[in-house]
Amino acid sequence: MTSTRPLRSDAARNRQLLLAAAADEFAAQGLDASVADIARRAGVGKGTVFRHFATKDDLIAAIVLDRINALNAVGDELLDATDPGAALLEFLTAAARQRQQRDLSFLRQAGELDAEVTQANTKMLRTIDGLLDRAREQGAVRADITAVDIVLLMCAPNHVTSHLPDAPPELWQRYLAIIFDGLRPQGAHPLPQPPPTAP
Amino acid sequence: MTSTRPLRSDAARNRQLLLAAAADEFAAQGLDASVADIARRAGVGKGTVFRHFATKDDLIAAIVLDRINALNAVGDELLDATDPGAALLEFLTAAARQRQQRDLSFLRQAGELDAEVTQANTKMLRTIDGLLDRAREQGAVRADITAVDIVLLMCAPNHVTSHLPDAPPELWQRYLAIIFDGLRPQGAHPLPQPPPTAP
Amino acid sequence: MTSTRPLRSDAARNRQLLLAAAADEFAAQGLDASVADIARRAGVGKGTVFRHFATKDDLIAAIVLDRINALNAVGDELLDATDPGAALLEFLTAAARQRQQRDLSFLRQAGELDAEVTQANTKMLRTIDGLLDRAREQGAVRADITAVDIVLLMCAPNHVTSHLPDAPPELWQRYLAIIFDGLRPQGAHPLPQPPPTAP
Amino acid sequence: MTSTRPLRSDAARNRQLLLAAAADEFAAQGLDASVADIARRAGVGKGTVFRHFATKDDLIAAIVLDRINALNAVGDELLDATDPGAALLEFLTAAARQRQQRDLSFLRQAGELDAEVTQANTKMLRTIDGLLDRAREQGAVRADITAVDIVLLMCAPNHVTSHLPDAPPELWQRYLAIIFDGLRPQGAHPLPQPPPTAP
C-alpha cells in the first residue's frame, strides 16, 4: 500500500473521505467508534471501509501515519526558521492543533503496527532532534531534554484538556505554554530520572 | 461505603480484592477490560462483581472515589507542611504514584457519575486551592495558575509515559519535574488562554 | 411434605408468609418475578425461600396446590346448596376471585409436578362433576358440557381481563357472566368438537 | 414494513423465516423463548435476528403487527358478508386459528409498543365495531356487548386449551362455540359489570 498501484481516481477520493470521517468519528466518540458509524459518516458502505483498510487497526494506523507525516513536513520546514526556540514551540503547537478537541492517542496501538508508522516515527525523532539542537544552541531550551521527551510531552496538552467536559477549543494552548516554560533553561531543576531511549 | 451497612467479614475482603483487581486490569488493558477478566484476576465469580458493584460504571466510580479520597487525605496533611512549595510537589507526586504505570483517566467518565465522586472532586479542588495559595505566597509557584490547572496537569506525567511500551516504572518523575518547573515563577511567560472554570 | 413433620411454630409462619408473598409478587410481576423479590416481600432472606421450597417450581406448585385445595373446600360445601345452578356459578366465581387481577396460569407448569397437585386436580374434577350433574338435572346447564370443560373455562375470565392495562378489579365478573350464559341450555348450539378427556 | 425500503431479495426471505420461526418458538416455549433458539430454528445466525429487529421486543411487535393486519384484512372482507352473525363467528374463528395451539398473548406487551401496533389495534376495534353492529341489527348478538369485549374474548379459546398438555389441535373450536353461544341474545342474563373502555 506504500506505493503499489497508483489507485484509481475515485478510489483515492474514497480513501480520503474515509480517513477524514474516521478521524472525526474517533475524535467525537473515542477509539471505539464503530466501523459502521465511520462508514455512514463517510457516506459509503461498510464493506468499502474494509476494501481500503483490511482491519480497523489498519485504518487507525493510516490516520496516525497521515498525522505523523504531516507533522514531519511541518518540522522539516521549521528546521530553516530563523528563531529556533520559536520554531520548536511552533512545532508543538502544530502537533497539538492536529489532535484538537480529543486526544487521539492511538499512537500506542499504532506503535505495534509495522514498517511505515515505525519508520515515520523514527523520522520524526530525527526532525525533532534537529529542532531541539538548534533551540538548545540558542539557549531557548534546557540541556537535559531529548527528542523522545518532546515526543512524549507532545500529547500532554490535548490529553489534559480532554478531562474537561466543555473545554474551550483552544484551551490546550494554556497547557502547552506551561509545559514549554518547563522546558526553558530559566528555573530548571535537575531531573530525577534519565531520559528514556527507544520510542 | 458512605455509611450504610458494616459489611460482612469476608464480603469486605472481596470488595477490596475486586477494587484492586479492577484497578490492575484497567491499568493493564485500558478502560474496556472485561468484567470477566477482572473477576478472574480477583479470583471470584463473575456474579460476585455485580453483587458488589451493580454496574461496571459503578465499579469504576468506586475506584475513582477511593483514589480521590486517598489523595484528599494526603493533601490535607500537606496543608500543614513547613515548605509549601515542596508540599505541592509532594501532592502531585502522590497523585502520579497512585496511577503508576498506566494512565487511569476514567476520571472523566466518572465525573458524570453521581454525588460521591463529584463531591470528592470538589473537596479536592478546595484542598489544592489551599496548597496552591500557600505555595504562591512563598513564591514557589507562579501567580497565574489555578487549582483546576493543577487537577488537569496532575494526570499528565502518567499519561505521557504510557505511550512508551517498556517505560521504567518511575519515569513519570521526569515529566512531573519538567511540568513542575513550568509552574515556577522563574522563566514564566504569560499564558495565552484564561484558566478554565468548573472541573 | 405431605404430613412428615409437624413443622415448628415460626417455620410454619414463614411458610405462609412466603406463599402469600410469592402469590402477590407473581400477581404483580408475572411468573418470572425473582426469588429475591419474593424473599424481600416476605421479609426473609433468600436462603429461607429455598429451605422451604427446594425449587422455584416447587414454590409455584405449593401455591397452586393451596389454591386448588381451597377451591375444593368451597366446591364440597356447594354440593349441598339448594340451587345447583347458582352453586356452579358460585364455584366459578370463587375460582376467578382467587386469581384476581392477573391470571396465574402456572397450572400448566404445576401440572408437570408430581403427586399432590395431580391428586388435588383429580379431586377437583370429581367435585365439579358433582356440581355439574346437579345443575344439569335442574336444567341450569346444557347437557354437552363436562367437568374438564369447566376446569378449562375457569381460567378464562381472569386471563381475558389481564390484557387490559388498567382493568377495574372486578371486570372478570363481566366475562364470567358471558361465559356462563354460554353454558346455559337456552340458545345452545351443538358443539363442533368432542370434549377432551384427561386434565 | 411501513413504507421504507424495498428490502433486498434474500433479506426479505430471512425476515419471513424469522417471523415464522419466532412465532413457532414463542408458541412452543412461551414469551421468553431465547433469541438464540429463534435464530437456530430460522437457520440463521444470532446476529441476523438483530439486523432485522433491533430488539427482541421489536420482533414481538412485528409478529403482533403481522397478525393484527391479517385479521384486519379478514375482518374488512367479512363486513360485506350476507350473514352478519356468521361473519362475526367467522372473524373470531380466524383469530383463534391464527394463534393455534398455544396462546400468543404478547398482545399486551406489544400494546405498549409504538405507533404501528397501537394504530392497527385501533383499526381492528373499528372493524369489529362494524361486524358487531350488523350482527346486532340482525339479532344474532346480544345488545350489551362491545367491540372491546370481543377483542378480549378473542384470546380465550386458545388460552383455555393451552392448559391441556395434549389437546387436539382443533379443540379451541369447542370453546369458541361455547363463548359464542354466550354472546347470543337467547338466554342472555344482565351483565354485572359495565364494559371496559380503552383497549
Next chain:
DNA sequence: AATGAATGAGGCTTCATTCAT
C-alpha cells in the same frame, strides 16, 4: 435454622469482519 454472599449458566445486544449480490 436463617442469612445473604458466591457462583455460573444463560439472556440480550454490539460489532468487526466475511461474503453473496
Next chain:
DNA sequence: CATGAATGAAGCCTCATTCAT
C-alpha cells in the same frame, strides 16, 4: 468495485441455586 446482509465471538448483566457464616 461497492454494498449491505450475515455471522459469531464477546460483553454486560440477571437470577436460580448452593454454601459458608
